[in-house]
Amino acid sequence: MSRNQTPAIAGGDPAFPEGIGYGGQSIGxxxxxxxxxxxxxxxxxxxxxxxxxxxxxxxxxxxxxxxxxxxxxxxxxxxxxxxxxxxxxxxxxxxxxxxxxxxxxxxxxxxxxxxxxxxxxxxxxxxxxxxxxxxxxxxxxxxxxxxxxxxxxxxxxxxxxxxxxxxxxxxxxxxxxxxxxxxxxxxxxxxxxxxxxxxxxxxxxxxxxxxxxxxxxxxxxxxxxxxxxxxxxxxxxxxxxxxxxxxxxxxxxxxxxxxxxxxxxRIEEFKERRDELVERYETKLDDIGGIEIPTVKDSVDPMWHLYAIEIDEAFPCSRGEFVRAMHAENIGVQVHYVPLHHHPHFQEVHGYSAEQFPVTNRLYDRLVSLPLHPGMSDEDHDRVVTAIHQIAAHYQ
Ligand SMILES: Cc1ncc(COP(=O)(O)O)c(C=O)c1O
Missing domain, CATH: 3.40.640.10 (Type I PLP-dependent aspartate aminotransferase-like (Major domain))
Incomplete structure (x- = not known):
């Protein structure tokens, strides 16, 4: 699959005929x-x-x-x-x-x-x-x-x-x-x-x-x-x-x-693979404007459960369009999370409203979790990255 191909949202073949989720198990x-x-x-x-x-x-x-x-x-x-x-x-x-x-x-x-x-x-x-x-x-x-x-x-x-x-x-x-x-x-x-x-x-x-x-x-x-x-x-x-x-x-x-x-x-093996996949994302998404990758504090070594990037104003399409385009590729990206103060239960029972918590809201408008699981192959990872490049090029 080439980076110049038409993305699935514009009529091309999906990157994953059978689909890939944002997370998943590895059981031997x-x-x-x-x-x-x-x-x-x-x-x-x-x-x-x-x-x-x-x-x-x-x-x-x-x-x-x-x-x-x-x-x-x-x-x-x-x-x-x-x-x-x-x-x-x-x-x-x-x-x-x-x-x-x-x-x-x-x-x-x-x-x-x-x-x-x-x-x-x-x-x-x-x-x-x-x-x-x-x-x-x-x-x-x-x-x-x-x-x-x-x-x-x-x-x-x-x-x-x-x-x-x-x-x-x-x-x-x-x-x-x-x-x-x-x-x-x-x-x-x-x-x-x-x-x-x-x-x-x-x-x-x-x-x-x-x-x-x-x-x-x-x-x-x-x-x-x-x-x-x-x-x-x-x-x-x-x-x-x-x-x-x-x-x-x-x-x-x-x-x-x-x-x-x-x-x-197997947890250290899983951590190593998650770290490798995160590093690959960091390198391979570096040339696309408008994608912000997670910041890591000096004092911590995360075992990455999610790889949640931010799609900001410089990206060629909105976060919503990006998610829909990735879903058209059968790539199950997700948003973690709809903030709790947006949910009916917390509004109706606990009195919250969606306008509260500006830092959370700003982030919520930008977050997208990309596929990250220890069983993910380099080939699958490349296909996800290529799809992102194609989508960015399509909306440019
Ligand atoms: C932050 C957080 N807390 C709690 C839970 C609940 O865990 P479980 O699905 O095992 O009930 C989840 C699950 O998605 C979670 O992400």
């Missing part, structure tokens, strides 16, 4: 064998594989405890409850995130309070956070956008000053480093998602990590019905189980954990 033979092996065992739901995966994730991020659950959303849900959030409490978070981040507050009946972001890292702006603090603020939920860690030290300092719980939504950022260390051991809790587009996958799945023994106990209890097998006073009733509150069935399975353990073994 060893992972498949590990999953099949579990199916022959006694435990197929939460058993020894889950425990081993939890230990390995805790070890990997340097946290004392890891609690596996059914999704990143479930992890956020029980983290909000374990933090003791409740009615009247305010929780400051970013509007540039997936809805599950703010729902950690909503599920607990607390109020999600958005603060604007930094335009370079696309993460919560600590100064904006300070401005949103009131006497009702109980927690912060920063999210490491695309895998680039937030301003962790500044946010922890604010939390310390105001006695706030911090729940790090690290769903994008397993494997990212801040000041040399993998993220996940910061107070008070952090969570990861294992959805297929994320840094490793178990199909669906999530994990909360913490160094706090009490939080870990509460998280484990919420995950599994809030039921205890404590036999005190019931020594002669070995069947005894006591419901101590309203819990959930967020149990992760040994089938998923077997896949997760093998994926975790």
């Amino acid at each position: 033979e060893a992972e498949k064998e590990a999953v099949l092996d579990v199916l022959d065992r006694d435990y197929i739901t939460r058993g020894p594989e889950v425990e081993a995966f939890e230990e390995e994730i805790a070890d990997f991020v340097g946290a004392d405890h890891a609690i596996a659950v059914t999704s990143g959303t479930a992890a956020l849900h029980i983290a909000g409850l374990a933090a003791g959030l409740g009615s009247g409490d305010e929780v400051i978070t970013t509007p540039l995130t997936f809805t599950a981040t703010a729902n950690a507050a909503c599920h607990a009946d607390a109020e999600p309070v958005f603060a604007d972001i930094k335009p370079d890292t696309r993460n919560l702006d600590p100064e904006a956070v300070r401005e949103r603090i009131t006497e009702d603020t109980k927690a912060l939920i920063p999210m490491h956008y695309a895998g680039q860690p937030c301003a962790i030290d500044e946010l922890l300092e604010i939390a310390d000053e105001h006695d706030l719980t911090v729940i790090w939504d690290a769903c994008h950022a397993l494997g990212s480093r801040y000041d040399g260390d993998r993220i996940g051991s910061e107070s008070d809790m952090a969570m990861f998602s294992f959805h297929p587009v994320k840094n490793i996958t178990t199909a669906e799945g999530g994990m909360v990590v913490t160094n706090d023994d009490d939080l870990a106990e509460r998280l484990r209890s919420y995950r599994s019905f809030q039921m205890s097998s404590d036999h005190e006073g019931h020594e002669n009733e070995p069947w005894y189980q006591a419901t101590e509150g309203v819990g959930f069935n967020y149990n992760f399975t040994d089938i998923q954990a077997a896949l997760g353990r093998m994926q975790l073994d």
Whole structure:
């Protein structure tokens, strides 16, 4: 395919006859064998594989405890409850995130309070956070956008000053480093998602990590019905189980954990490939005006979950036209995210309007996530880049 060919939006052949998504998993033979092996065992739901995966994730991020659950959303849900959030409490978070981040507050009946972001890292702006603090603020939920860690030290300092719980939504950022260390051991809790587009996958799945023994106990209890097998006073009733509150069935399975353990073994290989693909984009898009690539802070080493570029005014067509032209090529670019203050729920129930948060809004008008996944070949990458050149030339 040549750079001079007609793009699909103008009648040419699409770059990908069968399509390519913005993200996707890479699963090898060893992972498949590990999953099949579990199916022959006694435990197929939460058993020894889950425990081993939890230990390995805790070890990997340097946290004392890891609690596996059914999704990143479930992890956020029980983290909000374990933090003791409740009615009247305010929780400051970013509007540039997936809805599950703010729902950690909503599920607990607390109020999600958005603060604007930094335009370079696309993460919560600590100064904006300070401005949103009131006497009702109980927690912060920063999210490491695309895998680039937030301003962790500044946010922890604010939390310390105001006695706030911090729940790090690290769903994008397993494997990212801040000041040399993998993220996940910061107070008070952090969570990861294992959805297929994320840094490793178990199909669906999530994990909360913490160094706090009490939080870990509460998280484990919420995950599994809030039921205890404590036999005190019931020594002669070995069947005894006591419901101590309203819990959930967020149990992760040994089938998923077997896949997760093998994926975790490959995470450095995945990171290397993601880094290579990002570098290729940087080099090969350099000669097109109007494309801004992500900025990386000195103190961080992101494990890039997304490669979100900005299409600015100098690009020959609008961001909307660009997305439609890429979709015509069967390239599933996406915009991460429609900011939360644009959604009907947050407007109708929490009083937000789409005009708020100017930094987020400006970025939202420009963002496009290009395909980035560890199984992507150089050839596929070249086809994406060529399609972008063709679209730019077409609209010139
Ligand atoms: C920032 C963020 N938080 C939470 C979630 C929820 O994770 P899951 O899909 O595993 O429920 C996602 C998933 O897309 C996400 O991107």
